[in-house]
Amino acid sequence: HAEILTFYISGFGNECASEDPRCPGSLPEGQNNPQVCPYNLYAEQLSGSAFTCPRSTNKRSWLYRILPSVSHKPFESIDQGHVTHNWDEVGPDPNQLRWKPFEIPKPSQKKVDFVSGLHTLCGAGDIRSNNGLAVHIFLCNTSMENRCFYNSDGDFLIVPQKGKLLIYTEFGKMLVQPNEICVIQRGMRFSIDVFEETRGYILEVYGVHFELPDLGPIGANGLANPRDFLIPVAWYEDRQVPGGYTVINKYQGKLFAAKQLVSPFNVVAWHGNYTPYKYNLENFMVINSVAFDHADPSIFTVLTAKSVRPGVAIADFVIFPPRWGVADKTFRPPYYHRNCMSEFMGLIRGHYEAKQGGFLPGGGSLHSAMTPHGPDADCFEKASKAKLAPERIADGTMAFMFESSLNLAVTKWGLKTSNCLDENYYKCWEPLKSHFTPNSRKPAEFN
């Protein structure tokens, strides 16, 4: 493949304006809805919030396009594949769960694109009342050909793990590589080209949008900085598709398809604050303890989808980037804990510090509400006797967590069909032994 050129505007949630350079002046001046638009385009508003939301949360964009989105044949139900929002497929399971890397189909066996390669792993809540989330795994080997997708149910936060994604959207093109993430918000049409066997994770949230977390005493800068979020610039194709272009819609958890005669990427210009965007995880400015003990992992929050309860997220997207570990007199790996939140973890690359084996790139783990977890026995022994010099942690590694206040149900695909569940996960804690010395406060000698 030749070099793929993509261009971006920088900034999180800004009011932006973009014109395809082939049509200068394509944005109407001074109004949204002129009687006749420049270049004889159609004006279309895409609303991402209620019209009456406060200004700080009001989201919409105006698209100036060759044909309006409404030019299509009726939607018809199509095969669901492994997409589901049925959280009662199998009964609840409080155990620690871990998955081996999810297997990507070989193109010689079966051609699978991004949409047909969606697999729902777990989730909770209700699509119809716009409250909840789903975690999906995508496993694909083929580009979407004359097919696009949009989600009426919520926003997709896409975490590619293997293989880059060239994403065509109504707002322009984005190239998203592993160690970058992108967010495609509710209603936005997109089509994904892939270049190899490709895998990744998706956090879908219903009814809310991702925000940057508040920084409190950290101040005005730090964590994910707004300027590092990149928004595509307007790009259009005026392309007839005689055999029909298929628009796939996820609506109330079900998949539908409609045919139209032209490419949906026919937006010549747009303006607004409701756009897709991407972010490179290398730009995350890590804050951490420089004296002793741990800060809670909330310091690693990249984006949050807030619930209506103050401080409680539907889901947070949290990362564990390369950094220095310098805490004195401290057990440095993550502490043992039980959490009222549900924690789904994935690994983009490298080795996660609390478990050197078993948790592999492209796999995952789920520690549900109040289910105990923490370092494996080997990690505990090593970290308890380690000499506490400043050390690099997680170089070459990027683990992440989708953390939710909801109690997640695992799908049948997750527990059975994927055939990736690691039945032996619990054994990593079995070798933990008592070091209790009731007659002596002296720390144990680990050897």
Ligand SMILES: [Fe+2]
């Ligand atoms: Fe945890």
